[in-house]
Amino acid sequence: MVVDIRGLVDAKQGTVDPRIYHDEEIYQQELKNVFARCWLFLAHDSQIPNPGDYVTTYMGEDPVLVVRKRDGSVGVFMNQCRHRGMRLCRADAGSAKSFSCSYHGWTYDLSGNLVGVPSEDDAYRNEINKAEWGAVKVPQVDNYRGFIFGTWDPSAPPLLDYIGDFRFYFDAFADRTEAGTELIGGAHRWVFPANWKFAAEQFCSDMYHAPISHASAVLALTPDDQDVDEEVFPMDGTKGRQFSSELGHGTGFFVESGDVLANIVGQKPADWFQGGNPEAIGRLGDARAERMRGAHATLFPNFSFLPGINTLRIWHPKGPNEMEVWAWTLVDKNAPADVREAQRIGTGRTFSVAGLFEQDDGENWSEIQRVLRGHIARRSSFNVQMGLGHEWDDDPDFPGKVNRVYCEMAARGFYKRWADMASGMSWDELMASVRKAVEVSG
Amino acid sequence: MVVDIRGLVDAKQGTVDPRIYHDEEIYQQELKNVFARCWLFLAHDSQIPNPGDYVTTYMGEDPVLVVRKRDGSVGVFMNQCRHRGMRLCRADAGSAKSFSCSYHGWTYDLSGNLVGVPSEDDAYRNEINKAEWGAVKVPQVDNYRGFIFGTWDPSAPPLLDYIGDFRFYFDAFADRTEAGTELIGGAHRWVFPANWKFAAEQFCSDMYHAPISHASAVLALTPDDQDVDEEVFPMDGTKGRQFSSELGHGTGFFVESGDVLANIVGQKPADWFQGGNPEAIGRLGDARAERMRGAHATLFPNFSFLPGINTLRIWHPKGPNEMEVWAWTLVDKNAPADVREAQRIGTGRTFSVAGLFEQDDGENWSEIQRVLRGHIARRSSFNVQMGLGHEWDDDPDFPGKVNRVYCEMAARGFYKRWADMASGMSWDELMASVRKAVEVSG
Amino acid sequence: MVVDIRGLVDAKQGTVDPRIYHDEEIYQQELKNVFARCWLFLAHDSQIPNPGDYVTTYMGEDPVLVVRKRDGSVGVFMNQCRHRGMRLCRADAGSAKSFSCSYHGWTYDLSGNLVGVPSEDDAYRNEINKAEWGAVKVPQVDNYRGFIFGTWDPSAPPLLDYIGDFRFYFDAFADRTEAGTELIGGAHRWVFPANWKFAAEQFCSDMYHAPISHASAVLALTPDDQDVDEEVFPMDGTKGRQFSSELGHGTGFFVESGDVLANIVGQKPADWFQGGNPEAIGRLGDARAERMRGAHATLFPNFSFLPGINTLRIWHPKGPNEMEVWAWTLVDKNAPADVREAQRIGTGRTFSVAGLFEQDDGENWSEIQRVLRGHIARRSSFNVQMGLGHEWDDDPDFPGKVNRVYCEMAARGFYKRWADMASGMSWDELMASVRKAVEVSG
Amino acid sequence: MTAQLESSPVTSVDVELQHQIEQFLYLEARFLDERRFEEWLDLFSDDVHYWMPTRTVRYERELDKEFSASNEVAHFDENKRALEERVTRIRSGMAWAEEPPSRTRHMVHNVIIELGDSPSELLVRSNILLYRGRLDRDVDFFVGFREDVLRQSEDADYGWLIARRSIFLDQTLILAKNMSIFL
């Protein structure tokens, strides 16, 4: 490895070297040290309700099958035959009894065990040890409130430790009612010619881009009698909070202002989400269940969501210069029908490949990426200094390290974590640094 | 070179590291050490019957001109002008008196000698040594039974030594009658987004994939009153043989069973090929001229053919992730007209880019290749163990190292030879290991 | 750096290693050591007449904004926001008061200074030092006779030293009248799948390709009563001159013969350009203003033009295997209307992506490039020996090192300069070698 | 207008109606390609449903699940007001995905007309190929078919209104950075 990855991110000074978005070598390190070690979002329980139901997805660039097994648990394994490497299943989703390879017919059960080999006696003389040649399984799989996660790293800390202090904020999305959440059918999937980190960082830390990047959408959706700056997107950053976790996660939101949700998905979902659900208030308290507005969030590395708008998505890396976005719409299982319907339409209309908001993100990210073909362009650091040194950790309502909502503290946290991981820091060191940070700030 | 190529193939354990199909560095070594040293199939005599006739093809990724010279011999040289490197001839085939470069008009004769330089006196002051600046010639060219081969390596062993013990099997395709063979006009050429070795290995060693990969084609072509498993594609591997050469070549076939040929190209060619040609029986004996069925074969590295079906093809490498297939149909020169006609139609209908059989190979190889973008996907070895340790070399009918027809012995041989060559082993070592193997087995 | 770049060009023997056109590592060195150090043509004064007028272009692969400032001077700076790297302006040209980033709204003035940061007080607590975070400026910008140049290298010699002894020839194009020149509106831009050096070298040094490459165009445009070889494109190289500068620049032309201009753009422009403009004769003398014909020229590295035909163009590098051509038509500001009109039509008709001449260059360059995928193809040197050792430097009319017009002396000069620069030679060494050469030849 | 010249086994739609409907669709395409979005909006009825479902790769036996259902998420699931908002957005001068504007070319193919549920409605099926150029290098092809319900209307400038449009793209994963266009 020629490049010293840790040196490319200076979280103290708030600068990032643009090569982290463009360099092929760094990208390969990223696949190895970040995507093959982190807990990654795989699927939501509601996508695979019945035994045999499966979806195919990626962990980094590795294709995996996520399968509901007969006992109700979930199996996750490489979507790659161990014989000559054929993709076992080429559908996005479906229901199956087993997975039979189209090349030579090796057959795997719902757990990925190799259970059938044509001519096993005659061709293999019964000498093949099928137990050794099952599909490569994801060694750790866990489920938090219906969200299924997995990691390739058997030594990764437990999922809840990995989520850590971000759980308080994740719960505002994931743990609103006992009934839980479900995904609406269908998904938006598209290709972005840009590095995945631009997207992940933005959802982690970037309320600041919205008034500019999404000016046209906000304008189009704002009723004539509303004042955008005051009511919809307050420019006063003290009216919101940003949170950054040492674990790389981050979120930001307005508090009791920024009524963008009603314009985006409609008044009913806005009411439901912002105080209209007594059970949520009981479980989450009023700060999270009533007063948070227009939140963005990223669970490190590439799982992002917008509470309220309720899009959630994975930013799948596809080389240093490309990602795929896979986006779904989440609803509270027990949400009223009209809330659900408004959310179904409103989320897709705003945050999707044709979405009023998301179209413009695509334009920005892809052009940033193109500029990075330049030699000088890759030589000057990006500025990630907003709010540097102004964080506090004793907010009465919002635990952890917080700051004003227009801030890049969470971006600094995201990139620091990324650099630590990508450079190969061990889990012991990684988690020790978190504990230390929590102690210091605590 | 970072990667130790020999370590990537373990022929003893029967495993192959998937990086050999994907890594750019390995690919460059392959161009240098395999394709610039091996004897490669260039053309068939019948493609260039008259002086001046030429075809253009590739040796590895290097474009060459194959030309019938005035004395009837064949000249082969780089299709690249020595001045500024322009491709001398941009047609696939044709007839020419000489080759004149479209950039500055340097002209080469049918042997690739530089014979004309515009303004040689005025511009070059007659100081250019034209003898030094002819097109780069392929130093060794040979012709075996109408098949023209060449190698870039002046120190490569003679063609017949290179073919070695595979000649017995090659002859069943190439040496059936004194009259010899010819190609039917036209060719199937297409692009596969997969590494060439998947194709070469399959034709070398893989009868096993046919019942699964080609199930639909076999089904569509099998008359209702036939039992596929018994008559068409016997699942009993003892009913056939696989042969593996230490030189990397391989073939496999059924013996007196597997009557797939009549279904694919028709009864008449099947009869002709399987016993109906007395001259062939006289030359080849009954094992090869009557009892072999449904054979597949690869002459190392990238020349494959199916005796009986009589497609032959080159798998041209085009980067680690892509190949081009160039496929022709061969017929015995003295075959009856109806045999020839049935073969012309049947071969194209089954083994071509639109062929009933070959369509599915394309799907498999391209998806294997795509999966190899993954980090985990490249980390687990493929299984090439079928029939390991069960070979014999005293078959009454089929000489050399043989095994049951459903087997991966020839794949192990192919990859071992590939790894030895790609890692840069010298011809002395390469041929010594062959002699030693023959002695041991002999 | 693995490759020793200087060893790839042997100007003494007249050979060039083809890897210089294909290798990615060499290309990155080229971006760094050539394009980020040389004076590059940016725009012509006439493109941006009024304050706020701008064009976007590239220096190497780096996008820059070229802006007419309020004081009439020209500002040049990276078309990249310092915040997260977004391209500031995505139009090819236009008029603006300032440049506001579409991502988060940072705003830059016409000089590239950062002048506005949304929520600077609230989000940045007024701690951002805007003076530090302006767009990266091109440190040296100069204007020679309306041609605007810039270099990234603060230590590069002054523009006139960089042009050096080529100025005599550049003036024949650029300095014909006090009124100067202007570009006709509109531009031809297209993508060539070939290395930029093929184009730059050809315009620098290659009259020799025209009779062959452009035979069809010359034929189509030549009236029936003219003898091509005698009148239009004399094959006698003594009828013209080639000039080569130690600085890498070069040009070639006929003298009092080669009346191609009238056929290409018409008699009126030919008369105007070749003697019909008394002011030009006064400024340039008769050799340059009357007797030069059909000239080609390249100002190192990638700025080329054809005096008379009056196309000028940049060969923008876009990776080792691709370039973009950006071509304009230049006219004398005080040229008569019919001259101007004939030039407008004739230039585009011949030298553009659909131009009768230029179509064929595209075919040649792209096929040379494709051949270089081959391993053997990259192993044999190209021949650049034409006229080697026959130059003189005491021509009565044409100063500097000259030779016959069909020659590759200027190509050798171009590649030698390229190799010296690409290998990282310092400006002191680079300019010392020039002085020494001038002394030796002087 | 929908009378037929004579009975035919291939289609019962007369050539004059075919001509009028094709011209109507070409006009619509032209409005889009010339960025005359307001005129384009006027071609749609006030109760229009403009819909493009998402699509997934499915094995043949589950091909009925290929497109998202009407109660699932869609790329477009728009009423007239939503279409108007999209035009408002584009007209704002700050819709970066369309500023500078894309260059679109809508190619309408294989127009097949069937009589609709009511005498004044037609069911019009067309293949669509939309070529988009954007900035200097972006090229996207959006290809699929459309099912329109065209309603005859006295008030409409051009005699017809699009009362329903369903668009079925031939991509599952959208191979474009955005769909800032209409189909």
Place this chain on the structure above:
Amino acid sequence: MTAQLESSPVTSVDVELQHQIEQFLYLEARFLDERRFEEWLDLFSDDVHYWMPTRTVRYERELDKEFSASNEVAHFDENKRALEERVTRIRSGMAWAEEPPSRTRHMVHNVIIELGDSPSELLVRSNILLYRGRLDRDVDFFVGFREDVLRQSEDADYGWLIARRSIFLDQTLILAKNMSIFL
């Protein structure tokens, strides 16, 4: 049916016939795109010859050798039975190149009709652009022209049968991993 309204210098084919034939070709394309292969087969006569020659790059003076001849190899050289076998294959559920199924869109262009050898036959020339989407990322364009012989038939469901189809692709090297499609 083939009567002409009036003499014209461009074409002697009347607009009604043009309409019927275009609709016939659109219907055929629709059958393919909707995977109604059995209905598609019914559009072909029992003695159909369905042919697509291979193609090579040749200099102009040898351009007559560009396409493979009728006695040389072809991409398709099919009789009715062979077409049926292809459909049988696709319907088997094990034709991996079409399982999951490709998404195709056949665009028929520039239909030029000429009277055929017999009064009941037409020679129909059309340009074809086939867009194929496959899995999540595969995109292929198959472009060329077709020469069809259409035969009028009382028995045919749609009045016409395709008695001969010749397809000439504009690629020499096929830039696709397979041609598991029909054109």
Place this chain on the structure above:
Amino acid sequence: MTAQLESSPVTSVDVELQHQIEQFLYLEARFLDERRFEEWLDLFSDDVHYWMPTRTVRYERELDKEFSASNEVAHFDENKRALEERVTRIRSGMAWAEEPPSRTRHMVHNVIIELGDSPSELLVRSNILLYRGRLDRDVDFFVGFREDVLRQSEDADYGWLIARRSIFLDQTLILAKNMSIFL
């Protein structure tokens, strides 16, 4: 010839004229694709102006400067003689960009006819998609729209002559190594 069957809100061009003009454009396309360049030239009037401006990326407020003006440079700015010279070039056997020849397919779409300035002239608007295959790997799409002035002529072989053609491509940067073709 330009009489109308009946008034219609979409178009006043009758279907028979539409048919003749479409066939005329298909014939023209066919001449190009079959390399019958001399016949193609005969379709143009002696005073033809064949023009394709260059194009730049501009923000919406300066979109009027997107195409180069008539007094600026163009991709094609040809009179009849210039077109003839282009054909002469191709026929020379030394036009390397077309030797070996490209394989072209001109797809004409969305033909909209308007009455021209004089009673014998039509203004014909069409979308064009030109697919070019070249050598073994080159594929280019040239897409845009054309505005033709068609002039009725007794002397013309096919009744009409193209008196003006303006071609507007949907690319700014041309994504092809050359334009050795006609549109």
